[in-house]
Amino acid sequence: MSSLYLPAAPAPWTLRGRGWLALYRLRPAGVGALLLVRYAASPVGPYDELMWVDAPVATPVGGRPSIRRIVVSTAASVTWGRRNWAIPKARATFDWSVPGQVRVTGAGGEPYAHLTFRRAGPALPVNAEWLPRAWRTVAQPALDGGPEWQLTTIGGAAHAFPARLTVLHAAGLAPELPARRPLLGVGFSGVRLHFPIPALWPEPGPRPQGEPGA
Incomplete structure (x- = not known):
């Protein structure tokens, strides 16, 4: 579907749903987070999401989490996630027909991931504000390769419970995950997330004299 026909959904966003998280140790000072989320409500309607986050990633404002790979189930989420926060979203299909499992298929029909989950x-x-601000500020580089970064400090609340998110297959996400044991597994119900308008780095400044628009 052309973005011409997608509903306008600029930031900020408030989203509601439920999800699962598995945390992995990647190196002595870093972790990776696998997140599977089913949004029941958002400014672009319900959608599913699977992402991989690295932390900390070196950025111009210090070490921050950064979304490295992410797929979602709707074109509107792809378009506005990229426009609003430089999140590198791509389209995929999520199959929840087997209870406690999800199979994710890439846009070309290739197997992307197969996960199981249980409470x-x-x-x-729990509340996001309990975490240090730097831990919940997602830093995304410009999608066009430019020098700009978008910094989004996420807020929200949920009910958290012990859970297992097991990776059976993850060729499109992180192929090594099935062989790794997560440090922690958590599930979330009653999720309410807030994605604000991002801060920009470097901050936009006045144009030098003589430039168009100065």
């Missing part, structure tokens, strides 16, 4: 304990309320 393993009671839920407790």
